[in-house]
Structures are given as C-alpha cells and as structure tokens.
Amino acid sequence: RKMRVGWFHQHQIEAMDPTDTPLEIIRRAMPDSTESSRRSKLAQFGLGYEKQETTVDSLSGGERARLLLNMVAMDAPHVLILDEPTNHLDIDSRRALLDALNQYNGAVILITHDRSLMELVADRLWLAADGTVKPYDGDMDDYAKFVLDRAKQASVRPTQVKDETAVASGGGGNKNKKNNKKSGPSPSTLRHAVKKAEERMAALTAEIARIDDDLANAAVNNPKALEGLTRARGKTQADLDTAEQAWVSAEEALAEVS
Structure with a gap:
C-alpha cells in the first residue's frame, strides 16, 4: 500500500499545455519549496535559467521529454513504468537516461522499440503477443528470428487456400481453371x-x-x-x-x- 509508482507514457508530451512553463509545472509539484529550490531542481533536469520561463510550446521535444521524465522520478518511486521513453530524445539525453536507469535502485518496466536501450538496460524480457504477456527466455537475436518466422507464417493465409479451392471446384471445367490462373x-x-x-x-x-x-x-x-x-x-x-x-x-x- 505504501509503494510509489512512477508512470511515463509517450503521449504525455503531446498532452502538455502549450502555454505552461517548466517553472509553473515545478511550482505545482513543489508547492512548499522556495523559488530558488525550484529553479535549482529545473537546472538539475537540464533546463537552464533561460528555459525555465519558456512556454512548453517553445521547448524542443527532447526538453519536454527530459522535464516529464524527471518529474516522474522526482518522488523516487519504487517502480517506474516507462512507455517509449527515448522518443524525442537527442543522443546525449538517451545516454543520460540509459545511465540513470542502470543506476536506479527500484524496479523498471520498460516498453520500447529501441533495441540498443533494451540490450543495455534490461535484465529480463517479456513477450507481448496473442493477447498475453509472458517471460521470454531468448535474447534480442532470438526475438528478431521469432518476428520473422511469425511474418513468414502469416504470409500463408488460410482464407486464400479456401478461396482458391472454391474457385477450382466451381463449374466451367478446364476453361475456368485456365481463366482463373493468375499472371505474374x-x-x-x-x-x-x-x-x-x-x-x-x-x-x-x-x-x-x-x-x-x-x-x-x-x-x-x-x-x-x-x-x-x-x-x-x-x-x-x-x-x-x-x-x-x-x-x-x-x-x-x-x-x-x-
């Protein structure tokens, strides 16, 4: 009951109020702190003095992502749930995130298409497929093969076989078979x-x-x-x-x- 969970999802960035500023956001998060403490916290987030009163609409995608990620982690949650956290991040911010996740003492659930991030951070993989989520014993190379094998299997569609059988068994004999043969x-x-x-x-x-x-x-x-x-x-x-x-x-x- 006392566990704190931090949650970041990729659409939070688009949902931010474009007229808001980082300073106003941190004021709401730290209502009892001094103004200097709030500005110092934003500086730790990588937002210098000149950016702290800039509207969200004027911040880059990477600056907005850094602000939100740091806001999520500010209360030191026991569990972090991160959905595509590297979207909008530049290379320096990606490396900073990678280092922060590896140094983090809590648990992290990471949903990402970033293979390099997975390989450098994750110690356990889970496979989301067919309406389930299960532990995955292989590595990323095994997963790449798994995806290709599934795509190959999906390319043979049962409905095609059924349709072709229906056409072949219809009336018209050899003439229809000849006419129905596909060119290509x-x-x-x-x-x-x-x-x-x-x-x-x-x-x-x-x-x-x-x-x-x-x-x-x-x-x-x-x-x-x-x-x-x-x-x-x-x-x-x-x-x-x-x-x-x-x-x-x-x-x-x-x-x-x-």
Missing part, C-alpha cells in the same frame, strides 16, 4: 526476391549494429561525430523497414503461386 512473376523469381530481401535485411541489421558501436564510442571520444552517426542510423533503420516490407510482400506473393 514465376515462383523461382519470387524465391529469388525473398532471398535478396533476406540478404538485404541481414546486411542492414549488421550495419545498424556497427553504427550503434560507433555511436557509443563517439559519445566518449568524438562528440562532433554524433550528429552524422545519428542521421546515418535513422536512414539505415528506414532502409531496414523497407527491406522487411519487401520481404513480407515477396513471401505473400510466393505463397499465392506455390
């Missing part, structure tokens, strides 16, 4: 497309891993390189998403003609 790429062409997409996905996944390593090193040795590496990672991730979609499309097309 041959199975061998589609199998080649699937293989090329898989190779492309593997290459892009390896490239993202390499960029993540470079990002970790640049944060320590060459901060000026961070911006270029961050852009490169975003582009590579977008290319990977495109490759995954091409793979799924090729698998679906192959299932239709097989």
Whole structure:
C-alpha cells in the first residue's frame, strides 16, 4: 500500500499545455519549496535559467521529454513504468537516461522499440503477443528470428487456400481453371526476391549494429561525430523497414503461386 509508482507514457508530451512553463509545472509539484529550490531542481533536469520561463510550446521535444521524465522520478518511486521513453530524445539525453536507469535502485518496466536501450538496460524480457504477456527466455537475436518466422507464417493465409479451392471446384471445367490462373512473376523469381530481401535485411541489421558501436564510442571520444552517426542510423533503420516490407510482400506473393 505504501509503494510509489512512477508512470511515463509517450503521449504525455503531446498532452502538455502549450502555454505552461517548466517553472509553473515545478511550482505545482513543489508547492512548499522556495523559488530558488525550484529553479535549482529545473537546472538539475537540464533546463537552464533561460528555459525555465519558456512556454512548453517553445521547448524542443527532447526538453519536454527530459522535464516529464524527471518529474516522474522526482518522488523516487519504487517502480517506474516507462512507455517509449527515448522518443524525442537527442543522443546525449538517451545516454543520460540509459545511465540513470542502470543506476536506479527500484524496479523498471520498460516498453520500447529501441533495441540498443533494451540490450543495455534490461535484465529480463517479456513477450507481448496473442493477447498475453509472458517471460521470454531468448535474447534480442532470438526475438528478431521469432518476428520473422511469425511474418513468414502469416504470409500463408488460410482464407486464400479456401478461396482458391472454391474457385477450382466451381463449374466451367478446364476453361475456368485456365481463366482463373493468375499472371505474374514465376515462383523461382519470387524465391529469388525473398532471398535478396533476406540478404538485404541481414546486411542492414549488421550495419545498424556497427553504427550503434560507433555511436557509443563517439559519445566518449568524438562528440562532433554524433550528429552524422545519428542521421546515418535513422536512414539505415528506414532502409531496414523497407527491406522487411519487401520481404513480407515477396513471401505473400510466393505463397499465392506455390
């Protein structure tokens, strides 16, 4: 009954009052504190004096996220529930969050698509699938294979098999079968497309891993390189998403003609 729970979700940032200011927000959270204590707290959040009376509408997404995350953690909750906490954060803020989570003494439930954050922070994985949430014994590589296998299975839709059977068993004999035969790429062409997409996905996944390593090193040795590496990672991730979609499309097309 005495357990304190801190809750941050990604849509809180969009729900903030655009006319509010960080100083007004901290005043409500610290009604009995002095003005200097409130300003000092905001400075600890990474919001300097010039930002403390700036409207929320004028703050960057990263500044708003930092403010909200620190507000959630301010009361030292025993459990933190964080939904996509790295959305809107720049690379420096992401690293600060990573360090803070690893140093945190309480429990953290983290919902995220950020693979590097999961690998560097989480000590237990849970799989949300098919309306359930269960402990997951594998690592992130196992999970990536699990997702690809599910996509491959989903590409063979039972409704297609049923529809094709109904057409084939209808009236009209060989004439209807000939007319109903779909034109398009041959199975061998589609199998080649699937293989090329898989190779492309593997290459892009390896490239993202390499960029993540470079990002970790640049944060320590060459901060000026961070911006270029961050852009490169975003582009590579977008290319990977495109490759995954091409793979799924090729698998679906192959299932239709097989």
